Amino acid sequence: MMLGHTFRVNLTRTHGSRKMVLVPSNPQLRAHQVSSLEDRVKVLRWLVWLPQGGLRDPLLRRIGLLTTQHCPPRNEACELNAIFEFVARNVRYTGDIAFKDTFQSALRTLQFGGGDCDDHSILTATLAMENGYQAKFRITSNTGATWDHIYCMVGMASKHKPTRWVALDTTLGAGKFMREPPRAKFRDFEVAREEDGE
Amino acid sequence: MKNTRRLYLPDGSSFDLPLPPGSGQFVENPVSMVTSGATSWPSAPILVPVLGGILLGAVVTWLILRQSR
Numbered sequence: 323m324m325l326g327h328t329f330r331v332n333l334t335r336t337h338g339s340r341k342m343v344l345v346p347s348n349p350q351l352r353a354h355q356v357s358s359l360e361d362r363v364k365v366l367r368w369l370v371w372l373p374q375g376g377l378r379d380p381l382l383r384r385i386g387l388l389t390t391q392h393c394p395p396r397n398e399a400c401e402l403n404a405i406f407e408f409v410a411r412n413v414r415y416t417g418d419i420a421f422k423d424t425f426q427s428a429l430r431t432l433q434f435g436g437g438d439c440d441d442h443s444i445l446t447a448t449l450a451m452e453n454g455y456q457a458k459f460r461i462t463s464n465t466g467a468t469w470d471h472i473y474c475m476v477g478m479a480s481k482h483k484p485t486r487w488v489a490l491d492t493t494l495g496a497g498k499f500m501r502e503p504p505r506a507k508f509r510d511f512e513v514a515r516e517e518d519g520e
Numbered sequence: 521m522k523n524t525r526r527l528y529l530p531d532g533s534s535f536d537l538p539l540p541p542g543s544g545q546f547v548e549n550p551v552s553m554v555t556s557g558a559t560s561w562p563s564a565p566i567l568v569p570v571l572g573g574i575l576l577g578a579v580v581t582w583l584i585l586r587q588s589r
Contacts, residue, residue, distance in 0.1 A: 385527075385537075392531035404530040412527050433525060433539050 359461055359469060362440075363511040365425055366459060366472075369444050370451070370513055375429030377448050382428055386452025398455075398478050402488065405449045406499040409492040413437055413445065439472045442492045446474040447513050450490070454481045457513045460489070466506035473502075475510065 371377050389408045393400035416436040418424045424438075428448035431437040437445070447457040456477040464470045473491035477484020489502040524536040 388529060388535065391529075407530045408527075411530075432527060432537055435525060 359509060359511075362461075363459055366440060366444055366447075367513055369425055369427045370448050372427050375427035377428075377451055379429065382448055383452050385432070386449045389449060390453055401453055402450065402455070402476055402478070402490065403499045405446060405453070406490045406492055407496055409442060409446050409449065409490075410494075410496040410498070413442060413492065415439075415442065415493045415495075439493050443472050443474045446476075446490045446492055450474065450476045451513065456481065456484055458487065459511045459513060460508050461511070462503070462505035462508040464504075464506060469509075471503065471505070 369376060373379060376382060386405075390401040390404045393404055412435065413431055414436045416438065418438050426434065426437050426441045426444065428445040431441045431445045443459055447459065450457045458475040458477075460473055460475045461469050462471045462473075471493075473489060473493065475487045476490055477487055479485040488500045490499070491501065491503060494501055494503065523539050525539060526534050526536050528534045
């Protein structure tokens with residue numbers, strides 16, 4: 323199976339299967355001020371909601387549904403475990419570019435095959451939301467003095483009004499669905515506020 | 521370098537995700553990658569006390585010079 327990336331959505335049929343051909347956008351290296359948790363979350367939200375390479379890109383919807391296609395309908399545990407394993411197995415945890423705090427869209431992280439905890443969180447939240455789940459970013463502190471880590475929390479029991487939130491920290495590696503690393507304190511930020519990210 | 525990346529699904533199947541053209545320069549061409557401005561130039565929380573200090577210093581110097589005349 324071959325998936326493509328597009329900007330102007332060009333749908334063609336190749337060998338009986340639908341193929342998306344994507345025309346990449348112009349190169350860009352954008353600089354953002356990230357001096358607080360709120361600023362960081364604003365950039366992360368913006369990347370989750372991107373029209374190209376983010377939640378509003380049909381290609382990401384396609385990848386999100388491919389990831390969970392083997393699960394019985396409405397089986398939340400199977401779907402979220404599938405998203406966790408897909409990200410954990412295909413995206414290696416790695417650091418940012420030296421001396422830079424970088425953030426990648428969900429598509430970029432899949433293309434690069436690596437990313438740090440910010441990039442894992444953006445990708446996991448995007449794929450969960452493509453499957454109809456609500457997501458949060460959980461930012462944690464190891465010692466209580468600094469903010470050190472981030473991962474995705476996804477709502478279960480009801481897609482519209484979740485009553486239970488589970489951790490998808492894909493940086494821990496495969497087989498660790500719903501596990502949370504030890505932490506001194508944390509803060510949660512909802513992802514589903516598109517207007518903040520625009 | 522291949523211009524696709526194979527991704528493996530939890531059910532054992534896989535698909536190829538195309539990389540942008542010219543993937544030899546892929547890392548130098550990062551669409552949708554953003555960097556924190558904090559490492560590129562001073563951020564506002566740093567600039568405010570620095571500029572404030574310079575301004576205050578100039579005022580104090582001007583006052584001292586004015587007194588000494």
